[in-house]
Amino acid sequence: xxxxxxxxxxxxxxxxxxxxxxxxxxxxxxxxxxxxxxxxxxxxxxxxxxxxxxxxxxxxxxxxxxxxxxxxxxxxxxxxxxxxxxxxxxxxxxx
Numbered sequence: 001x002x003x004x005x006x007x008x009x010x011x012x013x014x015x016x017x018x019x020x021x022x023x024x025x026x027x028x029x030x031x032x033x034x035x036x037x038x039x040x041x042x043x044x045x046x047x048x049x050x051x052x053x054x055x056x057x058x059x060x061x062x063x064x065x066x067x068x069x070x071x072x073x074x075x076x077x078x079x080x081x082x083x084x085x086x087x088x089x090x091x092x093x094x095x
Contacts, residue, residue, distance in 0.1 A: 019090055027083040034076055 004012075012045050013026030041050025 013023065016094060020094070021085045023083065023090055027080065027087065029081050031076065031085060034072075034079060038072055 018066075037048075038050050041048040042054060045051045049071055053065050053068035056062075056068065
């Protein structure tokens with residue numbers, strides 16, 4: 001504070017302190033976004049993993065439904081792992 005400009009306070013104090021919370025929020029929102037996308041595909045889409053699962057359900061094809069579930073889980077895990085790696089990298093950089 002002692003005579004520092006507004007932009008210096010923002011760039012050297014506020015932004016570095018808020019970045020871990022921003023990345024944690026991105027992880028949560030990415031998971032919720034992925035969940036919402038699949039839910040929307042299950043209801044009204046004409047393409048995508050959710051649509052494929054609905055078609056597999058109507059054709060009584062357990063293999064298609066299970067494959068879709070595994071694909072959804074794997075993509076979710078990949079998104080989370082990438083954002084965790086970003087969070088860890090930011091934490092290392094902060095120290």
